[in-house]
Amino acid sequence: MRKVIGAVAAAAVALGLGTAAHAQQTVKIGVLNDMSGLYADLAGRGSVAAAKLAVEDFAKIDPNLKVEIVSGDHQNKPDIGSSIATKWFDNEGVDMIVDVPTSSVALAVSQVAANKNKVFIGSGPASSDLTGSKCNANTVHWTYDTWMLANGTGKAVVKTGGDTWFFITADYAFGHALERDTSEVVKANGGKVLGAVRAPLNTSDFSSFLLQAQSSKAKVIGLANAGGDTINSIKQAAEFGIVKGGQSLAGLLIFSTDVVALGLPTAQGLVLTETWYWDLNDNNRAWTKRWQKEMGNKVPTMVQAGVYSGVLHYLKAVSALKQSKDGKAVVDKMKELPTDDTLFGKGSIRVDGRKIHPAYLFEVKKPSESKSAFDIYKLRATIPADEAFRPLKDGGCPLVKS
Amino acid sequence: MASATETITAPVTAASHRSELVAFAIMAAFFVVAPAFMYPIFLMKALCFALFACAFNLLIGYVGLLSFGHAMFFGWAAYFCAHMLKEWGLTPELSIILATVAAGGLGLVAGALAIRRQGIYFAMITLALAQMMFFFAVQAPFTHGEDGIQGVQRGKLLGLFDLSHEMTMYFFVLVVFLAAFLLIYRIIYSPFGEVLKAIRENETRAISLGYKTERYKLLAFILSAALAGLAGATKAVVFQLASLTDVHWTMSGEVVLMTLVGGLGTVFGPVVGAFIIIAMQSYLAEFGQWVTVIQGVIFVACVLLFRRGVIGEIAHFLKIRL
Numbered sequence: 001m002r003k004v005i006g007a008v009a010a011a012a013v014a015l016g017l018g019t020a021a022h023a024q025q026t027v028k029i030g031v032l033n034d035m036s037g038l039y040a041d042l043a044g045r046g047s048v049a050a051a052k053l054a055v056e057d058f059a060k061i062d063p064n065l066k067v068e069i070v071s072g073d074h075q076n077k078p079d080i081g082s083s084i085a086t087k088w089f090d091n092e093g094v095d096m097i098v099d100v101p102t103s104s105v106a107l108a109v110s111q112v113a114a115n116k117n118k119v120f121i122g123s124g125p126a127s128s129d130l131t132g133s134k135c136n137a138n139t140v141h142w143t144y145d146t147w148m149l150a151n152g153t154g155k156a157v158v159k160t161g162g163d164t165w166f167f168i169t170a171d172y173a174f175g176h177a178l179e180r181d182t183s184e185v186v187k188a189n190g191g192k193v194l195g196a197v198r199a200p201l202n203t204s205d206f207s208s209f210l211l212q213a214q215s216s217k218a219k220v221i222g223l224a225n226a227g228g229d230t231i232n233s234i235k236q237a238a239e240f241g242i243v244k245g246g247q248s249l250a251g252l253l254i255f256s257t258d259v260v261a262l263g264l265p266t267a268q269g270l271v272l273t274e275t276w277y278w279d280l281n282d283n284n285r286a287w288t289k290r291w292q293k294e295m296g297n298k299v300p301t302m303v304q305a306g307v308y309s310g311v312l313h314y315l316k317a318v319s320a321l322k323q324s325k326d327g328k329a330v331v332d333k334m335k336e337l338p339t340d341d342t343l344f345g346k347g348s349i350r351v352d353g354r355k356i357h358p359a360y361l362f363e364v365k366k367p368s369e370s371k372s373a374f375d376i377y378k379l380r381a382t383i384p385a386d387e388a389f390r391p392l393k394d395g396g397c398p399l400v401k402s
Numbered sequence: 403m404a405s406a407t408e409t410i411t412a413p414v415t416a417a418s419h420r421s422e423l424v425a426f427a428i429m430a431a432f433f434v435v436a437p438a439f440m441y442p443i444f445l446m447k448a449l450c451f452a453l454f455a456c457a458f459n460l461l462i463g464y465v466g467l468l469s470f471g472h473a474m475f476f477g478w479a480a481y482f483c484a485h486m487l488k489e490w491g492l493t494p495e496l497s498i499i500l501a502t503v504a505a506g507g508l509g510l511v512a513g514a515l516a517i518r519r520q521g522i523y524f525a526m527i528t529l530a531l532a533q534m535m536f537f538f539a540v541q542a543p544f545t546h547g548e549d550g551i552q553g554v555q556r557g558k559l560l561g562l563f564d565l566s567h568e569m570t571m572y573f574f575v576l577v578v579f580l581a582a583f584l585l586i587y588r589i590i591y592s593p594f595g596e597v598l599k600a601i602r603e604n605e606t607r608a609i610s611l612g613y614k615t616e617r618y619k620l621l622a623f624i625l626s627a628a629l630a631g632l633a634g635a636t637k638a639v640v641f642q643l644a645s646l647t648d649v650h651w652t653m654s655g656e657v658v659l660m661t662l663v664g665g666l667g668t669v670f671g672p673v674v675g676a677f678i679i680i681a682m683q684s685y686l687a688e689f690g691q692w693v694t695v696i697q698g699v700i701f702v703a704c705v706l707l708f709r710r711g712v713i714g715e716i717a718h719f720l721k722i723r724l
Contacts, residue, residue: 078550079645083443087684091441104549108643111553171540172548200540201548 026066027324029055029311030094032084032109033124035073038202038228039101041257042301043124045071047099049294050304053287054311062319070094074105076201081105085112095119095324096314099307101227103127103174110139118327121314123306126226126253127177128390131354135397138327140334142355143306144275146174147390149252150181152273152361152383157220157250158189165250166218167196168209168233170225178224178252194218199225199233206233210240219247226253231261238266255301259376264367267376275359275388276302276343277377283342299374305343310355313339347385352397359388421722422587425670433576442572443640448680449579450637455660455672456586457629462658463667464590465622466602470525470654471512471532472630477649478535479505479631484551484644485544494557494565498578498635505631506624508535513623517616520605532654539649550645554638571640578636582629587669589625598622652694659697663704665711670724674712 031051033043048071055067070092074081081100088094089112097113100106101124113120114136121140122130128147130139165186169175175198183193194216197209210233213221221242223233230251237249251258254272278288278300287308291300317333318324331353339347339355347357362377370376392400436445454476461467483501486492492500516527539545546552556565565571589595600608601615608615638644647653656679664675679697686693708715717724 077645077647078548078552079641079643079647082552082643083447083641086443087441090443104552107549108552198547 025064025318025322025324026068027096027315027318028068028070028092028094029314030085030088030092030097031069031071031099031307032074032081032088032097033071033099033101034076035071037076039076039124039226041261041298042227042255043099043101043303043307046291046295046298046300046304047123047307049291050300050308051098051311052294053290054308054315058312058315058319061316065315065319067315074100074102076102076105078104078108082108082112085109086116089113089116089118095318095327096121096330098122098310098314099124099303101125101303102172103130103177104172106130107134107173110134110136113327114138116327119314119330121310123310124303126174128181128395129173129177131350131352132390132395132397135352135395135399137353137399138331140310140331140349140353140355142310143302144273144359145354145389146178146181146253148275148359148388149178149273150185151388151390152359153250153252153271154182154185154222155189156271156273156361156380157248158186158191162220162248162250163189163191164218165191165193165220165222166213166216167193167222167224168206168213169196169198170229171198171200174226175224179222182222182224182252199229201229203229204232206236207240209233210237210242214240214242214245214247220250221247222250222252224252227255227258230254231258234262234266234270255303256299256374256376257301259364260299260374264365264370264376267364268366270364271361271380272364273359273361273383274302274377275357276305277360277362278305279375279377280360280379287343299376309339309341309344312341313337313349350392352392352395352399354389354392354395356385356389358385359383421720421724422669425724426583426587429670429673430580433580437569437572442568444680444684446572446575446640447637447684448677449575450633450640451657451660451680452673452676453579453582453636454630454633455657455664455676456583457626457633458657459661459666459668459672460586460589460629461622461626462661463671464595464602465598465619467517467619467623468521468525468658469516469528469623469626470651470658471528471530471535472626472657473649473651473653474512474528474532474535475505475508475627475630476634476637476653476657477539477644477646478508479634480638480644480648481539481545481551483635484554484638484642487557487639488551488554489544493561494559494639498632498639501635501638502628502632505634506628508631509624509627510620513620513627517619517623529651529654532649532651536646536649536651539646545644545646548646550643551638552643554642554644556639556642565639575636575640578632582632583673586629590669594618594621656697659701661711663700663711665714665717665724668711668713668717668724671711671713678712 031048034040035044051069072084096119098121100109103125106122106125110120123142126146128145130141167179169179197212199209251270259267278284317330321333335349344357349355361381363380458472479501482504483497486497512531516524558564563570597618660675660679661672665671713724
């Protein structure tokens with residue numbers, strides 16, 4: 001009899017411990033991006049550092065939530081990205097994947113997240129299809145998208161007289177979306193698209209594409225590419241004397257890291273659109289100092305800032321719901337709560353998963369105007385939040401009920 | 403000839419089959435229980451690559467032809483299968499069969515051109531054809547370039563078994579693998595297989611004995627291509643995705659590596675080799691592109707230290723055939 005009582009007592013204690021352990025909730029976040037290729041500078045380890053800062057700041061709001069971060073390298077290949085995502089969700093208890101530059105990989109990961117009912121927050125990818133025809137209830141697109149870039153940079157360039165365009169397009173989902181969205185803006189503003197050429201991702205030699213662009217006699221050569229590809233095409237365009245010959249370059253997606261890599265003498269005068277710049281205000285500068293403690297003397301990009309902001313808002317939603325396993329419920333909560341953080345200010349997430357905040361049109365400074373190595377932009381215009389992104393009804397997202 | 407090849411070409415007796423039957427039983431039993439303690443998607447990936455390596459081994463191990471373009475059959479079958487599943491709405495078994503046939507057709511064209519030459523020229527012709535097909539995959543609209551064909555639904559096998567269930571999918575892949583493995587085994591020990599081995603050892607002599615070696619080589623090439631296609635098509639169903647990675651020339655290189663590490667010209671070697679390489683890629687994935695460096699080191703070590711491959715060395719040590 002005593003044995004039985006002992007066993008029951010032991011079982012009760014074990015059960016009690018079990019529930020106590022459950023009270024301390026754990027959330028696992030996977031930062032999935034390019035750690036070694038052409039997008040490693042604009043996302044890479046810097047995004048992991050940004051996610052860690054978000055976790056650090058969230059601990060001040062809700063110390064009961066235990067947050068773990070893992071990271072992975074998708075090498076810009078959709079098959080590797082989707083198999084890492086599947087493994088994380090199935091096997092390693094990851095609740096949310098954040099970042100994922102390279103739109104083709106992001107579209108694959110977004111589908112995996114929807115199938116497994118987890119959460120995907122895209123900070124790195126650009127394709128506006130993520131909240132358009134290919135949207136789903138488990139995906140939030142945070143930092144920027146191709147429609148916003150086209151609307152910012154494209155419109156500004158056409159309005160200053162650049163009314164004939166030729167595109168050099170990265171040949172995958174992102175490039176196609178950016179070319180499509182920019183062409184629409186150019187045409188809507190009275191410009192003309194003379195042609196386009198598709199270059200493979202991660203190209204080292206742009207000469208044949210640049211020569212085609214040169215012979216098109218278009219006033220503006222639109223670079224619908226990103227990261228290392230943009231750097232290479234701008235450098236090689238300078239070698240071919242394209243800008244001196246009277247044509248101008250429009251980098252449709254340029255990150256602050258690209259400008260630093262190019263150097264101001266090459267990059268000066270480029271017009272570009274971003275949603276975040278480290279030197280915009282005191283909050284951003286303070287955050288950048290914290291980020292640089294981890295990353296050394298580098299300049300953070302909007303993608304990395306977006307990872308911080310996205311992770312923070314996700315954790316707020318999880319803490320409000322007290323669960324992280326039902327991904328759709330978490331995303332619904334994220335859409336319900338207004339977003340508010342020091343980097344992107346107050347904002348919201350639309351029903352199609354689009355995060356809404358202002359965008360900024362910048363111009364790269366001349367070397368003489370720059371006071372320090374990372375002092376690279378001057379602000380030309382602020383695009384208010386309600387104009388910066390594609391109107392909800394135009395996206396064709398099935399989640400939007402007309 | 404070295405003693406290693408003599409053991410392989412020795413006449414087939416009941417006793418020499420026994421070790422292989424035992425090994426086959428162990429392998430089949432392992433795969434039946436493996437999903438209980440291993441991640442099923444990893445196992446499915448490894449099985450697909452094991453089949454790919456076995457198909458490749460049929461050509462290099464038993465005919466002595468080093469194809470450096472097998473990714474073309476593997477990757478294109480994946481594209482065909484994914485396209486048929488997604489755009490035409492065919493059932494998975496029909497898509498896989500049609501993709502396998504298509505890969506065999508591709509093998510017929512590529513093989514007819516390539517088998518006219520031997521050695522390095524053969525390898526270069528297959529590589530050139532594979533690069534042409536790679537370029538086609540980059541540019542053709544239905545392959546969707548860098549994006550690949552994404553979001554393919556697995557569908558229902560024979561309209562009965564829902565493949566979106568992980569274990570159903572696993573056992574389907576296992577059945578495909580074991581069936582194809584037995585087919586390859588049957589081919590190797592058929593009279594046809596004996597002729598292939600004769601061609602490998604001394605082609606001129608086989609010709610002088612009256613065999614039309616070109617025809618044998620072509621048929622072996624087509625069989626190898628079709629089986630590689632079967633592996634690619636199955637992989638496309640498992641991952642619901644067909645992408646450029648599968649047609650890239652590095653994939654052709656990887657299958658050579660798998661076969662060499664496991665043991666060239668052994669029945670079980672490619673399976674073991676594929677598991678070793680896929681396990682490395684999965685568990686070392688966090689090192690990113692360093693994986694290729696590690697693979698290179700293993701390749702060098704394999705060639706320098708155990709030239710018969712893992713299974714080849716074991717078989718040699720135990721003086722049995724595997």
